[in-house]
Amino acid sequence: MRIDKWLFFARIFKTRNRAVRNIEKGLVFLNGKRVAKQSQVIKIGDGIIVKGSKEILELTVMDFGIRRESYDIARHMYDNTVKEIQESGKETDSRGLSESKQSIRPDKKDRRALIKLKRASNSLKEE
Template identity: 40%
Template sequence: MARHEEQPAGQARQRIDKWLFFARLRKSRSLAAKSVEAGDVRINSVAVRQPSHMVRPGDVITLSLDRQDMVVKVLQPGERRGPYEEARHLYSDMTPPPPPREERSFYEQATRERGAGRPTKRERRETDRLHGFSGKDED
């Protein structure tokens, strides 16, 4: 007659703020709750604003992060906030890949047109020589 009987694995449910914290998608449970209250979380394409909203395996969660939206599918509820390897088993990442960017090599990104920006050390020394500075204190 225990009240806290084990639920079948398919029916296990957990609060969204706890789940986000256990899955290591938010740094703390309070930040997870604030994120939900701010409307940054959608469950099955429905905006949720209550941290007490329950999620279960099979639910698809869309989480708005700073630079992108993350889409994950809940695989199981969490029992604790463990290491990343353990938390990774709580969800399946369904985030679409970012759009392809224009391919450029490392050197094309690192160089700039001559004369643009700050002078290099070599250019500064040449300028100092032109102006008559030797770089040593002259007494």
């Protein structure tokens, strides 16, 4: 079966055109190698990796479909492992950028304390 049809039948992509576009972008891998053409033939037991913006899907082909079925039926066509992409988030936390961004803007309690402090310092200056 063609990989673009299988990705569409297994409901990995909403349309077959999206499956083809992601294959052309180089975001789909078959058994560790980038898929060059949407007509690449797959067989049962093949490993497919699909890179998304927030996650990486690692799929093992378990079955083929003859048409696009409901999600309950389609999810039996593959064995799934999802890996969240968090490397970039971990790097920003380790450098402390996310904490410094939060400390730039005070919350309501801190704002009230600052206002109280400014009023107290202004009253001292007037005397």
